[in-house]
Amino acid sequence: MKFHKLLVFMMVFSLAVISSPTFAQDDDDDDDGEMMEEEMDEEMWQAQMDEYTARKSDLTSQLDALNTEIDGLKKRLGDVKFVEDNANNILWALVGSKTGYDEYKTKFADAEKRVNACKGPDDAADIEANLWPYLTDAGVSGRYKCLPEFWDRYNAMKKKIADCKGKMETGTYTVVKGDCLYKIAGMKNIYGNSRLWPAIWDANKSGVVSAPPRVAKTIPNPNLIYPGQVLKIPTLTDAQKTDALKRTNSYKTKRKMKTKSVDSGDMKKEDEKK
Numbered sequence: 578m579k580f581h582k583l584l585v586f587m588m589v590f591s592l593a594v595i596s597s598p599t600f601a602q603d604d605d606d607d608d609d610g611e612m613m614e615e616e617m618d619e620e621m622w623q624a625q626m627d628e629y630t631a632r633k634s635d636l637t638s639q640l641d642a643l644n645t646e647i648d649g650l651k652k653r654l655g656d657v658k659f660v661e662d663n664a665n666n667i668l669w670a671l672v673g674s675k676t677g678y679d680e681y682k683t684k685f686a687d688a689e690k691r692v693n694a695c696k697g698p699d700d701a702a703d704i705e706a707n708l709w710p711y712l713t714d715a716g717v718s719g720r721y722k723c724l725p726e727f728w729d730r731y732n733a734m735k736k737k738i739a740d741c742k743g744k745m746e747t748g749t750y751t752v753v754k755g756d757c758l759y760k761i762a763g764m765k766n767i768y769g770n771s772r773l774w775p776a777i778w779d780a781n782k783s784g785v786v787s788a789p790p791r792v793a794k795t796i797p798n799p800n801l802i803y804p805g806q807v808l809k810i811p812t813l814t815d816a817q818k819t820d821a822l823k824r825t826n827s828y829k830t831k832r833k834m835k836t837k838s839v840d841s842g843d844m845k846k847e848d849e850k851k
Contacts, residue, residue, distance in 0.1 A: 672724065673720060682721075684708070691704050691708060695737060698815070701742045702742075749808065751807050752808060754804045758777050759774045762774040770818075775821045775825060775828075776817060777811075781809055782797065786807040789805040792805055
């Protein structure tokens with residue numbers, strides 16, 4: 578057994594002695610490789626520096642060219658500005674002054690807001706009476722509307738005012754017991770003129786806005802309206818008012834409309850009479 582252990586020890590020792598030079602050689606090889614890598618990295622770094630230097634020089638040349646181009650554009654811009662100033666001076670001499678232009682621009686914007694918010698013939702009439710004369714004046718102020726920034730907007734406002742004159746803005750009124758069309762038309766918050774009742778009848782003859790259950794949804798007879806019916810109250814143009822007044826004058830019924838609105842419970846009696 579002792580001999581066997583001794584033999585194993587000698588074999589291990591022999592292997593260790595034989596392997597030592599090999600390990601040393603490997604270490605030397607590793608050192609040489611690291612040195613080569615360090616030398617290669619430095620060369621690559623220098624090559625990159627040379628490349629970046631060349632690119633910097635190229636970009637500097639491009640920047641110089643762009644600066645030259647910018648200087649040329651600035652000069653052209655100055656020339657254009659000079660021409661523009663001269664053109665503006667000629668324009669103000671034709672249409673008026675810069676101060677007058679600024680004033681017109683402000684009033685034009687105010688008028689434009691009013692026109693866009695126009696709700697009916699009354700608004701249109703007020704605009705034409707109080708704002709439009711200044712914008713369309715044949716004198717100096719009226720010339721500004723011919724400028725490009727105003728001309729299309731001016732024509733658009735003209736069209737809107739014309740449309741607004743004929744605009745039918747519809748309100749509503751809910752019938753209560755004791756009402757009749759004559760009475761409703763005479764209310765201050767409706768027309769303030771009882772003789773305009775035919776206009777309300779025309780608007781609701783073929784159908785009211787709404788009505789309670791079992792209550793008529795139309796008004797074929799102007800003498801019969803019912804509580805709960807929601808009537809359309811149209812805004813009238815001057816021509817429509819004139820027409821309504823003529824129809825009132827020619828209405829065959831000699832008495833004023835005294836027929837009151839009836840309760841929905843009385844509809845059965847009306848049907849039986851028919």
